[in-house]
Amino acid sequence: AQKVTQAQTEISVVEKEDVTLDCVYETRDTTYYLFWYKQPPSGELVFLIRRNSFDEQNEISGRYSWNFQKSTSSFNFTITASQVVDSAVYFCALRGDAGGTSYGKLTFGQGTILTVHP
């Protein structure tokens, strides 16, 4: 069975602070994919990043960065110099690849509500 845990239910920061959202996952698959999605107040989930299990390079995209550590089964997301527009619910998700029969079924974490105050 797969599981994704986002232990931080809510985080509140002041604009320009850095913030890290934690994600820990469990899977028995040797090949798997990890995702982060953002859900702004409008409700639509927006894809942010995909990482496969063979690529442990960290990634930076503007103010966003992701730290993937297989040794600790973690895929954490950091926003540098946060802005009010970053306020949203953020979801971490996992897709295993057991024999390729999972049809892309994603398992989501509980989500972290991030509020950035001006």
Place this chain on the structure above:
Amino acid sequence: DVKVTQSSRYLVKRTGEKVFLECVQDMDHENMFWYRQDPGLGLRLIYFSYDVKMKEKGDIPEGYSVSREKKERFSLILESASTNQTSMYLCASSLDGAYGYTFGSGTRLTVV
């Protein structure tokens, strides 16, 4: 860009009613999914479909059914709505799950 459209943004239905939630995607994706989102629980998979007329149960299928008569349309059906089905329902499609999903804007359903 792939677009996933959910027919209603907000719905209010009475207990016992049969409810249809519609989802249409415009990029010829094979795979379509229905999730419900509840505070503290994240997104939970109700049903998914990997081809026309094909469907598979997700993690919480009880009280729901689905229909996929055409590739672009995936309907979620609440056979007899109950108050514990009050939730946000999200539809998604995917060409290949390795590249993630494209989501609709969601339907917030209230059952009274």
